[in-house]
Amino acid sequence: MADADFQRQVLTHLDALYNFAMYLSKRPADAEDLVQETYLRAFRFSHRFQPGTHLRAWLFQILRNTFLTFYRVREREAPVAEDGVPEWDAPMFHDAPEDDGTAMDAHTDLERAMRRLPEEFRTVLLLAEVEGLPLEEVARVMACPVGTVKSRIFRAKERLRGLLRDYETK
Amino acid sequence: MSDRFDDPTDETLGRRLAGELPRYTAPAHMRVTIVEAAAPPRRPVWLGPLLAAAATALVLLLLVMPVLPRIVPADPTQRYVRAVVSEHSRALMWGARHGDVLPAALPWLTQETGIGLNQFFVGDERLELVTAEPVYLERERGVAIHYRDQDGHMLTYIALPAAGLTVPDRDRVQIGRWRPALLRDSGFAALVWKQKDVACFLVSDMVSADDVETFKEYFARVRATTDPVPAY
Numbered sequence: 001m002a003d004a005d006f007q008r009q010v011l012t013h014l015d016a017l018y019n020f021a022m023y024l025s026k027r028p029a030d031a032e033d034l035v036q037e038t039y040l041r042a043f044r045f046s047h048r049f050q051p052g053t054h055l056r057a058w059l060f061q062i063l064r065n066t067f068l069t070f071y072r073v074r075e076r077e078a079p080v081a082e083d084g085v086p087e088w089d090a091p092m093f094h095d096a097p098e099d100d101g102t103a104m105d106a107h108t109d110l111e112r113a114m115r116r117l118p119e120e121f122r123t124v125l126l127l128a129e130v131e132g133l134p135l136e137e138v139a140r141v142m143a144c145p146v147g148t149v150k151s152r153i154f155r156a157k158e159r160l161r162g163l164l165r166d167y168e169t170k
Numbered sequence: 171m172s173d174r175f176d177d178p179t180d181e182t183l184g185r186r187l188a189g190e191l192p193r194y195t196a197p198a199h200m201r202v203t204i205v206e207a208a209a210p211p212r213r214p215v216w217l218g219p220l221l222a223a224a225a226t227a228l229v230l231l232l233l234v235m236p237v238l239p240r241i242v243p244a245d246p247t248q249r250y251v252r253a254v255v256s257e258h259s260r261a262l263m264w265g266a267r268h269g270d271v272l273p274a275a276l277p278w279l280t281q282e283t284g285i286g287l288n289q290f291f292v293g294d295e296r297l298e299l300v301t302a303e304p305v306y307l308e309r310e311r312g313v314a315i316h317y318r319d320q321d322g323h324m325l326t327y328i329a330l331p332a333a334g335l336t337v338p339d340r341d342r343v344q345i346g347r348w349r350p351a352l353l354r355d356s357g358f359a360a361l362v363w364k365q366k367d368v369a370c371f372l373v374s375d376m377v378s379a380d381d382v383e384t385f386k387e388y389f390a391r392v393r394a395t396t397d398p399v400p401a402y
Contacts, residue, residue, distance in 0.1 A: 007208050011201060018196035032200060039204045110190055129187040157183050 038063040057137040113163035121156030253307040255355045258326040258373040283311045286401035291392045325374045329398040332369035345386045368398045
């Protein structure tokens with residue numbers, strides 16, 4: 001188990017992790033579960049953290065991996081439609097599913113648009129633009145090259161602008 | 171591809187994301203929950219001394235164990251039975267030490283064991299002779315002959331010089347014209363009888379009611395055709 005100093009350090013990132021979890025899972029209960037699971041894993045594997053490296057990026061990486069694990073499991077368990085055709089295809093970039101009744105309401109068009117983005121796009125924008133992580137750290141969290149991160153940010157913003165334009169015209 | 175800071179529109183959108191996107195704050199109870207989950211579980215105060223005492227007792231037991239008296243059966247017949255059962259199970263698991271087929275090995279066996287076999291059961295359509303070998307049980311040298319039946323049951327015949335051994339009357343069973351004692355030990359059945367000053371044992375794992383009847387038939391075959399005598 002992690003020592004007290006490590007616990008103190010990781011807990012300073014609680015709000016940032018919860019915010020990230022909220023945008024990934026979109027449900028407060030899921031976000032809480034996600035964050036708690038993240039902390040449990042962080043404490044359990046604290047020996048793997050290299051002091052001097054970016055602790056926050058390490059925690060984001062754990063949270064995202066945990067989310068993807070749960071998200072993929074849930075996706076596999078999604079009910080099949082009556083006609084046998086899945087509700088949506090499974091492309092490389094998944095569009096986020098529509099909010100259901102349990103999801104929190106979006107406060108602004110910007111938030112609503114963010115929630116509509118595929119997870120890969122949402123994550124790069126949250127990490128790079130909202131949390132201000134360096135691109136190298138974002139690449140580490142997402143386990144991809146920095147060039148891919150740049151490309152995803154570009155495409156994410158394009159998609160976001162398109163969604164915002166749609167909301168304005170409506 | 172474009173760098174995020176090259177495009178002023180991108181920069182504006184980035185600023186909007188950083189400034190306008192609502193931030194969610196973790197509920198207060200989460201911090202408490204996480205800290206509690208991280209804390210190592212409290213051990214009961216009595217657990218430490220109890221474990222220490224148990225460890226000490228274990229160490230003492232290990233130290234004392236070699237000098238503790240072994241629990242051996244007081245009844246000499248039972249002691250012999252335990253020894254022949256051990257020999258049988260050893261042969262069952264590891265095979266004979268010096269497997270040799272009688273009668274070629276007969277002179278050597280007699281020389282090694284001091285037990286001569288005027289005649290012996292060489293097997294038939296139901297029992298196959300596997301090997302014969304010398305054994306040393308209860309401080310006596312003896313002969314062991316191993317048989318196997320068609321169902322794969324192993325039988326061990328052992329003859330030991332034991333002038334003082336008495337076959338217990340209460341365990342005797344009638345098999346044809348003989349009355350050996352039927353004893354059980356460690357999940358094995360043993361028929362015990364004496365031929366002059368030689369104690370004879372037939373051991374098998376045939377312990378169920380049906381198997382015991384078959385075992386008795388095997389005994390009759392072995393007993394009728396085996397005649398051990400002290401060689402000197």
